[in-house]
Amino acid sequence: MVNPIDDASAIGPRLRDMVSVLTPLEAKLVNAVLSSGFDEHVALKDIAGLCEMSEAMVVKTAKKLGFAGFRELRSKAAEYNRLPITEMHQELSPTDTAREIVTKVFRTSAQALEETLAILDMDAFVRAADLLAKAQQRDFYGFGGSAQIARDAVHKFLRIGVRATVYDDPHMMLMSASLLGEKDVVLAISHSGQTQNLIEAVKAAQANDVPVIAITNYSESPLAGLADTVLCSTARGSPLTGENAAARVAQLNILDALFVVVAQRDYALAELQLSRTMMAVAHKRK
Known part of the structure; x- marks a missing residue:
């Protein structure tokens, strides 16, 4: 309540x-x-x-x-x-000019960031960072747009030598969950928190005592109710873009912040690994 x-x-x-x-x-x-x-x-x-x-x-x-x-x-x-922040959100209209669309989309995303920061549970955030930093195996679950958010996070973590894997297939999620243990972690991303295949995979992981971090827009959702640690985004939707367009921006920022906190746990090692991974792909640039 x-x-x-x-x-x-x-x-x-x-x-x-x-x-x-x-x-x-x-x-x-x-x-x-x-x-x-x-x-x-x-x-x-x-x-x-x-x-x-x-x-x-x-x-x-x-x-x-x-x-x-x-x-x-x-x-x-x-x-x-x-509040001035509430004035940022304006409904998109089919008659909007390109400039009006750009302004409205950017302001809606800015509002989503400000309000997500206002409701973010910092204790849960620190617990999530601890789990990710200490885990032996990190498996990220998500479908559709949520899978793309997970991939972006995995890319960032790999740059500092923190390995994680993304699963966006229900069968692969269940196989992953069956092999994890209490020293590992699952990070499940779902805007609605109601995706049945994702919930099934989370339950399978928890049957093996795997801690679960959830990133969702709804703290009262089934996924949030299952997870050990919940990080909530928030966003106002519009008929043209829905809620999850702006919520994705907020969720990406939550994961960016987690990445930085995990990197700070051993900053010298993170710097070393970042240098090594950057050098590994340097020859691919002109």
């Missing part, structure tokens, strides 16, 4: 994070209070009518979201909506 929080920039991400476990009407309320036109002057009856809910249901949903009632939800949401 979402608790009232001091950092206003985390209010929107926390509410959006809960959408995956809300009913369609409850999700409609969250979207309504996070819209640009919502402020502390919106009446309970008006928001209830807009969301096709009874006033009592609005109050009940506000409490489900972790607030004392609608007034506190309205106050916190209005505070979030006044």
Whole structure:
């Protein structure tokens, strides 16, 4: 459950994070209070009518979201909506010019980065870095766009001599999981956290006492519920790009930060390995 929080920039991400476990009407309320036109002057009856809910249901949903009632939800949401960072996100339109599209896409990604930083669990981040640094074998699981994020991370880690392997096939994931042990680690990436084949592979790894790090957009997702360590991204979507376009940028940055922290654990060795791997491919450049 979402608790009232001091950092206003985390209010929107926390509410959006809960959408995956809300009913369609409850999700409609969250979207309504996070819209640009919502402020502390919106009446309970008006928001209830807009969301096709009874006033009592609005109050009940506000409490489900972790607030004392609608007034506190309205106050916190209005505070979030006044932040400069929220103005970065603008809906894409089929009639936008190329310049407008570039501006909107860049600003949406910038907002995703700022808000992901605001909600990032630093204790979980440090645990994830420890697991990656100490593991004998590091297997990264992901499908589609998530697999590309994993490949980017594996490339960076290889540059400093930290070997990892990407699996994006369900059979290969299960084979990988069957061979791992408690001294290894699985890093599973899924925007929704609901990909069944990924969840099956994670369960197979945990059956062998393998610690699992999850990177996802939803802390209440099935994947997050299974993982030992969860790192959440957040992003606002649009009809044209969806949520995961901006979320990918945030997830790449989470992994970049993990890479740097792991490298710092033995900075001298990381520098040496980086020099060796750079020299190995230097002759491929003109």
